[in-house]
Amino acid sequence: MFLAIIVLVSPIFGIILADIVGFHEPLDIAAERLELQDLSKNMNWTPLFKYNIPGISPEIGYIISGLLGIAIILGAGLIFKGFVKQH
């Protein structure tokens, strides 16, 4: 429940406020000033690039991505738990 609340409010910080002030990590700022090329978009392998889902608003995509990430981690834990129980 707590995790779901965090994910539900996360677009306020990750998308909305970030757009207002111009979100960048310190490393991104340094790279931008150095005009360094970020190759991420050129060699992307996932449709969920940076927590966005194509065709869905960034805010909703951010929430779904958050829930998906949590589900994957918890799911992996459950699978591992089942594996450990069997052996």
Added chain:
Amino acid sequence: MHIPDGFLDITTATVTYIIFIVFGYYALRKIRGMMESEMISFVSILAAGIFAVQMLNWPLPGGTSLHFVGGALAGILLGPWLGFLTICSVVLVQAFIFHDGGITTLGANALNMAIIAVLIGHFSYEFLIRNFGNRDSIRFLGAFLGGWLGIVIAGAAVAIQIGYSQSFPYGIAITIPVMVGWHAVLGIIEGIITGLTIIYLSRRAPQLLSIRGDVK
């Protein structure tokens, strides 16, 4: 803190991958036999929680932002090996599913967040507890120091990696002051959150502070 693709040259990427794989292999050997049902649940819940909290980017006027990394918290609660596993699972999901951090730089990102931040957090906390007593003020101070120092040292590691990388046009004389300076400020929040979380858990769920058991 997540280094994207293109920031590290092949040498730096390879060296960091090797450190990550060797440490990971050693960590998995250390925790073998200790991964019981309850422990796996705690590790995965903590990892899911840290993943969720990392999505709360707090943008700051001026164009930067901060978010909780959680390496020190994982190191304090679970020790260096399970703490590594916890943060590593977060970094892997971020990289492979959401491309948050590059694939060529995955070794470096895991090294910085899942190894350095976790180890610094763990040993800073343990040092203060063992030398100054296990009471609330020391627990908070240890966790704060672990969180802050973990972020600063991890930031310095990023600076060294990109500073030595031929892909990055400036050396460590520039990258270290920039990265350490930023993270010394942003790390204060990491330290405060880590400290408050440890104090909260020590009062409400003290059994979680000793859950790592005999994993050394």
